[in-house]
Amino acid sequence: MVRIYVIFTDLDGTLLDENYSYEDALPVLETLKRKNVPIIFCSGKTKSEMEVIRRKTGIYHPFIVEDGSAIYIPRNYFGEVSGKVTNGFEVIVLGVEFEKIAEEIERVRKKYYIKCYSHLTIEEVARITGLSIEEAKLAKQREFSETVVEASDEALEALRKKFNIVIGGRFVHVFGKHADKGKAVRILTDLYRKKWGEVTTVGIGNSYTDEPMLRAVDIPAIVKNPQGNWAELRVENLYRANAIGPKGWVEVIKTFVKNVDDYERK
Numbered sequence: 001m002v003r004i005y006v007i008f009t010d011l012d013g014t015l016l017d018e019n020y021s022y023e024d025a026l027p028v029l030e031t032l033k034r035k036n037v038p039i040i041f042c043s044g045k046t047k048s049e050m051e052v053i054r055r056k057t058g059i060y061h062p063f064i065v066e067d068g069s070a071i072y073i074p075r076n077y078f079g080e081v082s083g084k085v086t087n088g089f090e091v092i093v094l095g096v097e098f099e100k101i102a103e104e105i106e107r108v109r110k111k112y113y114i115k116c117y118s119h120l121t122i123e124e125v126a127r128i129t130g131l132s133i134e135e136a137k138l139a140k141q142r143e144f145s146e147t148v149v150e151a152s153d154e155a156l157e158a159l160r161k162k163f164n165i166v167i168g169g170r171f172v173h174v175f176g177k178h179a180d181k182g183k184a185v186r187i188l189t190d191l192y193r194k195k196w197g198e199v200t201t202v203g204i205g206n207s208y209t210d211e212p213m214l215r216a217v218d219i220p221a222i223v224k225n226p227q228g229n230w231a232e233l234r235v236e237n238l239y240r241a242n243a244i245g246p247k248g249w250v251e252v253i254k255t256f257v258k259n260v261d262d263y264e265r266k
Contacts, residue, residue, distance in 0.1 A: 068185075168207055
């Protein structure tokens, strides 16, 4: 019996390298696309950022934004409505609106030091992230989370009372307590199993923010970071790729999706 795979992947530092390029993974991506293997982007990125990547890669499966705060499903993808229909998507929201997070941050900011994307210009975000001006503009279009660039311990502790505070590769992510990548992955996995029956889920990440996602999949894997090390994650049966970023991503796919050339998904 042919095994059916669904691949959940982080973007920055995983499928995308330091220069936000996926060129090293392109041949394998094309093979997976040809076989209609779902590749689910699961990242801290915004919907606006992910839509650009979807167009560039030609990957139009569901995707998970802002650290699991919301799931965007193309309309009629699963054959039945799975969320609120808006702008061609069915949206399942797990997090809280950005405005509520921003309000609390401003309250905290009156007492403690904190600097977020919303306090920076587009040009400043571009400079500290290495993004282009247009990419930085998209990164600031947050719906369900905020990115903290600098903050005192006291500020983060105050925010932690109401929100999830997760340290990513470079910055701190603030989002709703009822949201995480793992919950979003489990919801989508259930939808795929209703559609196709049994599926095998693969998760690929590179940082602490990916831990919930990796705990929710059958085959969890991490790639090396540019420094040549792995994030210290507490995930059972975690595969550690020997390569960095997208080269490590390819290693994971070639190691576990062994029969990808043997079947077609309709």
